[in-house]
Amino acid sequence: MTDLLDEAARLRRDLSDDxxxxxxxxxxTDAARLAAESVDRDGAAARLTVDRALDRVLTxxxxxxxxxxxxxxxxxxxxxxxxxxxxxxxxxxxxxxxxTWLRDGFTALGAPAVVTGLLVDGVYLATAWVVAVMLPPMAxxxxxxxxxxxxxxxxxxxxxxxxxxxxxxxxxxQSLTMMMGYGCNAAGxxxxxxIDSRRxxxxxxxxxxxxxxxxxxxxxxxxxxxFVGAVVPPALAGFVAAGAVVAVVILGIGxxxxxxxxxxxxxxxxxxxxxxxxLPPYRPPRVLRTLYTSIIDRxxxxxxxxxxxxxxxxxxxxxxxxxxxxxxxxxxxxxTALEPIGWLMGLNGIxxxxxxxxxxxxxxxxxxxxxxxxxxxxxxxxxxxxxMLELGDDAQIGSVLVTxxxxxxxxxxxxxxxxxxxxxxxxxxxxxxxxxxxxRWTLVxxxxxxxxxxxxxxxxxxxxxxxx
Amino acid sequence: MATPxxxxxxxxxxxxxxxxxxxxPDAARLARLGLDPGRYSYVVALAGNPNTGKSTVFNALTxxxxxxxxxxGKTVARAEGGFSYGGVxxxxxxxxxxxxxxxxxxxxxxxxxxxxxxxxxxxVVVVDATRLERNLPLVLQVRQITGRVVVALNxxxxxxxxxxxxxxxxxxxELGVPVVATAARRGEGLSDLLAAIEQVATADDPPAPLRLTxxxxxxxxxxxxxxxxxxxxxxxxxxxxxxxxxxxxxxxxIEAAVRDGTLGDLAAPTTDTAAEAAG
Numbered sequence: 001m002t003d004l005l006d007e008a009a010r011l012r013r014d015l016s017d018d019x020x021x022x023x024x025x026x027x028x029t030d031a032a033r034l035a036a037e038s039v040d041r042d043g044a045a046a047r048l049t050v051d052r053a054l055d056r057v058l059t060x061x062x063x064x065x066x067x068x069x070x071x072x073x074x075x076x077x078x079x080x081x082x083x084x085x086x087x088x089x090x091x092x093x094x095x096x097x098x099x100t101w102l103r104d105g106f107t108a109l110g111a112p113a114v115v116t117g118l119l120v121d122g123v124y125l126a127t128a129w130v131v132a133v134m135l136p137p138m139a140x141x142x143x144x145x146x147x148x149x150x151x152x153x154x155x156x157x158x159x160x161x162x163x164x165x166x167x168x169x170x171x172x173x174q175s176l177t178m179m180m181g182y183g184c185n186a187a188g189x190x191x192x193x194x195i196d197s198r199r200x201x202x203x204x205x206x207x208x209x210x211x212x213x214x215x216x217x218x219x220x221x222x223x224x225x226x227f228v229g230a231v232v233p234p235a236l237a238g239f240v241a242a243g244a245v246v247a248v249v250i251l252g253i254g255x256x257x258x259x260x261x262x263x264x265x266x267x268x269x270x271x272x273x274x275x276x277x278x279l280p281p282y283r284p285p286r287v288l289r290t291l292y293t294s295i296i297d298r299x300x301x302x303x304x305x306x307x308x309x310x311x312x313x314x315x316x317x318x319x320x321x322x323x324x325x326x327x328x329x330x331x332x333x334x335x336t337a338l339e340p341i342g343w344l345m346g347l348n349g350i351x352x353x354x355x356x357x358x359x360x361x362x363x364x365x366x367x368x369x370x371x372x373x374x375x376x377x378x379x380x381x382x383x384x385x386x387x388m389l390e391l392g393d394d395a396q397i398g399s400v401l402v403t404x405x406x407x408x409x410x411x412x413x414x415x416x417x418x419x420x421x422x423x424x425x426x427x428x429x430x431x432x433x434x435x436x437x438x439x440r441w442t443l444v445x446x447x448x449x450x451x452x453x454x455x456x457x458x459x460x461x462x463x464x465x466x467x468x
Numbered sequence: 469m470a471t472p473x474x475x476x477x478x479x480x481x482x483x484x485x486x487x488x489x490x491x492x493p494d495a496a497r498l499a500r501l502g503l504d505p506g507r508y509s510y511v512v513a514l515a516g517n518p519n520t521g522k523s524t525v526f527n528a529l530t531x532x533x534x535x536x537x538x539x540x541g542k543t544v545a546r547a548e549g550g551f552s553y554g555g556v557x558x559x560x561x562x563x564x565x566x567x568x569x570x571x572x573x574x575x576x577x578x579x580x581x582x583x584x585x586x587x588x589x590x591x592v593v594v595v596d597a598t599r600l601e602r603n604l605p606l607v608l609q610v611r612q613i614t615g616r617v618v619v620a621l622n623x624x625x626x627x628x629x630x631x632x633x634x635x636x637x638x639x640x641x642e643l644g645v646p647v648v649a650t651a652a653r654r655g656e657g658l659s660d661l662l663a664a665i666e667q668v669a670t671a672d673d674p675p676a677p678l679r680l681t682x683x684x685x686x687x688x689x690x691x692x693x694x695x696x697x698x699x700x701x702x703x704x705x706x707x708x709x710x711x712x713x714x715x716x717x718x719x720x721x722i723e724a725a726v727r728d729g730t731l732g733d734l735a736a737p738t739t740d741t742a743a744e745a746a747g
Contacts, residue, residue: 004701004726008715011690020717022687024570030680031604034642038635039600194575280519281598281626286653 051282055156059279064160071153072249075144077242080225083136090135094128118318126314129367130306133397134218138299141217145182146294150285154179159279161253168257169264171200171273174207178256181211183298185424186431188213193435199270203260205432206445209424210256212249214302215362219419220245222366226398227412244416252420255452306363313357313364314371321375332376345454346414346461350376350405355418360426365419370397373405410464414457421453498662500531501550501557508550508557510669513582515610516594517603518565521622523547524652525594525661526562553662558669561588567602569609577721583613585730590668592661594620597627597634597649607643608680612710615675617645618664625651644675677707690716702731 012019057063102124106116148154158175165174173195181188188208195201212220221241229241264270320331328336331353339349354368401407423446424432433442516522526532530549547562563582564575583591593610595603610617621634640647646664650657668674681688694712698705705711711731714722725731 004697005715005723007697008694008712008718011694012716012718015686015690015716019687022684023713023717024568026684027605027608027680031608032601034608034639035601035604037642038638040633040635042631042633283626 054282055279058153058156059159064156068157068160069246069250071148073242073246075141075148076221076245077238078144079137079141080221080229080241080245081238082140083221084225086136086139087132090132094132095125098128099125117322118315122314122316122318123311124314126310126317126364126367126371127307129370130310130364131303133222133366134306134363135299135303137218137221138214138302139295141221142298142302143291143294146290146298147285147287150283150290152280152282155279164257165260166272168261169272170203170207170257170260171195171197174200174204174260177204177208178211178253181208181213183214185209185211185213185428189428189431189435195273197270197273199264199268200273202436202441203263203268205436205441206263206448207256207259209428209445209449210252210259210420212252212420213362213425214298215306215425216365216419218363219365220248220416222397223412223416223419227407227409228416230398231409248416248420251417255421259448259452302363306361309358309361310364310367313360313368316357317368317371317375321372329376331372335372335376344461345418345457346410346464347418347457348405348407348411351411351415351418355422358425359423362419362425366397369405370400373401410461414460417460418453418457421449421456423447423450497554498529498659499552500529501552508559510556510558510589511586512558512560512590512592512665512669513586513588514560514562514592514594515579515583515606516563516565516620516622517567517596517599517606520565520594520596520603521652522562522565522594525592525620525622525650525658526560528652528655528658529560529662553666556666556669558665561586566606568605569613580721583610585725587614588616590616590618590665592618592620592665594622594652597621597624598630598632600634608678611643611645611678612680612713613677613707615645615677615706616668616671617643618661618668619643619645619647620652620657620661621647621649622652624649625654625656644678677710679709687716705731 016022058067060067099120102120103116106120155176158172158179161175161178162172165172174192176194177188177191180191185208188211189205192201192204192208195204224241224244225237228244229237232240317331320334321329323330325333334353334356335349337349338352342348342350342352345352350372351369354365354372357368358365401411405411423429429442429446432445433439436442436445514522514526526547526549529551531551532547532549548559549562550557550559552558561582563579566576566579569576569580569583582588591610591614593607595607607617607619619639621636621639624634627634634649636647636649646668648657648660648664650661652658691709691712694715695708698708698711698715702708711722715726722731
């Protein structure tokens with residue numbers, strides 16, 4: 001078969017060097033001719049001016065960023081303001097009443113204490129918590145975000161950020177994979193396939209974790225609502241809470257750029273690729289359909305994943321809290337061991353243990369923290385799961401964390417920072433391994449954010465303690 | 469068989485009549501099979517530039533609700549699904565969006581490999597009616613590989629809004645394959661598209677691959693000479709001129725296919741392989 005290749009090589013030598021270009025050129029000439037013959041643009045222009053006017057604002061050097069801030073702020077404010085009431089309802093129904101009913105039912109059936117504990121106080125409670133904490137904000141946030149996406153806004157964000165990414169030595173398309181990361185980091189890592197250069201692709205993979213994913217939004221929104229929003233008068237609480245969430249998102253973009261810059265100047269040096277980014281036309285979103293698909297597909301999918309992860313995690317939490325090793329439970333030993341590092345980072349041992357339990361899914365961080373706080377943080381004598389039944393809404397989650405867990409505003413702020421800066425979930429780590437096929441880069445992508453989180457949290461805690 | 473949930477504005481589950489969309493005339497003949505095509509007779513590949521609505525067409529045909537984004541490069545990995553039309557099963561592969569098949573990026577390689585080595589029975593090229601000039605190079609390249617092509621002239625609703633009209637008959641004549649105007653978001657033109665897919669899939673004698681003439685005698689001579697040799701080596705290969713062009717360019721993928729003989733396998737009839745895969 002190689003004689004055919006030899007013949008091709010011989011013929012190629014006779015042709016001039018630009019044969020490839022000439023082939024492409026004749027293709028495009030034909031396409032242009034055919035298009036010119038088939039398309040009638042009478043009365044075009046009129047409509048396009050609307051798109052152009054919108055783009056003049058939304059991709060403006062200055063106003064583009066202002067519009068970006070306002071839009072994202074609006075999305076979070078709606079989410080925070082709208083989620084409060086349904087969250088309370090679900091909490092009352094699932095956690096307060098549901099748990100009591102189930103517990104009574106199990107007792108009435110004469111189930112052994114271990115079974116009731118493992119299934120009702122462990123598996124059921126963790127699952128109920130996840131649903132109550134996550135469902136309402138997700139059901140509001142995802143449709144809003146999807147509407148922005150369908151309208152054609154996200155590529156404009158990518159366009160605005162493109163300059164910054166180029167300056168950081170990264171590929172402009174990284175702004176698109178970053179946007180995908182706001183849904184799910186594993187999806188964002190897969191999306192880096194659109195970047196051809198391996199160097200730039202690795203930068204995009206490593207920094208994708210700095211996009212807040214589905215599993216982490218609820219933690220941020222909850223912390224913003226019950227701690228940061230609570231320091232100002234109630235009338236301003238919603239705005240301040242939304243502002244706090246937006247601040248973490250912007251910080252995430254800043255960290256993405258800074259880490260990209262550092263990587264492209266050190267271990268991943270090389271040329272920047274050129275590419276063209278096509279801005280799609282603005283399309284009026286189909287609101288009902290978007291509501292339907294984003295609630296059915298996105299919200300329920302994420303919730304299903306959270307519930308699947310929460311059930312076994314609930315069992316683990318119950319087991320480590322109730323199996324004793326010597327004078328205290330396994331959980332108590334672990335928390336005591338982690339406490340010094342936790343204190344250094346302005347967090348606590350329980351939060352760090354929760355991050356170990358929640359490696360499979362960030363979604364279950366808050367429920368894990370609350371359950372561990374209730375079983376471990378309470379005075380030794382009254383450490384019954386029944387304590388939880390006296391709680392109500394978001395604010396009461398806050399009061400548990402403050403009175404029982406000893407949380408301060410510093411703990412909440414640092415938890416928000418740590419939510420942004422920590423190791424990716426196990427699914428994302430596996431995806432990174434799958435996409436890079438390199439143990440070294442998988443380790444870098446996993447440990448670099450964790451190290452950053454440690455440094456940032458410890459610095460903030462140090463400064464905070466110095467000032468106050 | 470996964471019966472999809474009824475979706476407002478998009479249409480029915482398997483076999484139900486569709487009250488709200490333009491599919492109505494042929495709705496009874498379409499059964500959306502979601503992810504599981506079951507036994508299928510034909511393979512349909514969905515190609516097109518980024519952000520032309522490939523995923524929307526894919527969802528409309530399969531009843532799946534793969535998330536559709538309004539941006540270029542949304543679909544990275546290829547998605548597969550199935551539908552049945554007129555009692556015949558089809559497997560449909562949604563390719564990543566590409567501007568060309570010149571193999572300059574991973575996406576283009578995926579798309580080209582499926583078209584060339586997967587040998588689909590029908591390739592539907594989804595094009596954006598508002599940006600025809602930018603979309604046609606891909607159509608022409610696909611046409612150079614195969615004659616089993618349907619062009620879905622999508623987003624005609626948007627083109628209408630922008631005051632752009634496209635001469636479908638002229639395009640059909642020039643490309644030598646069915647061109648169907650669609651607005652997949654609203655379900656417009658999908659029954660015509662299905663009919664065209666069926667027609668091309670069942671055609672015994674598909675149009676020959678398009679011969680792009682090169683206004684350059686020197687290049688034309690080299691292409692013809694090499695194409696003859698390719699034809700001599702692989703007698704049943706339909707697109708010898710296209711292969712010759714790639715070899716002249718020194719395309720590594722095609723050179724490898726020549727070296728290990730896979731290019732010869734392309735001559736095998738596809739329906740057999742499809743039947744094997746299904747059985």
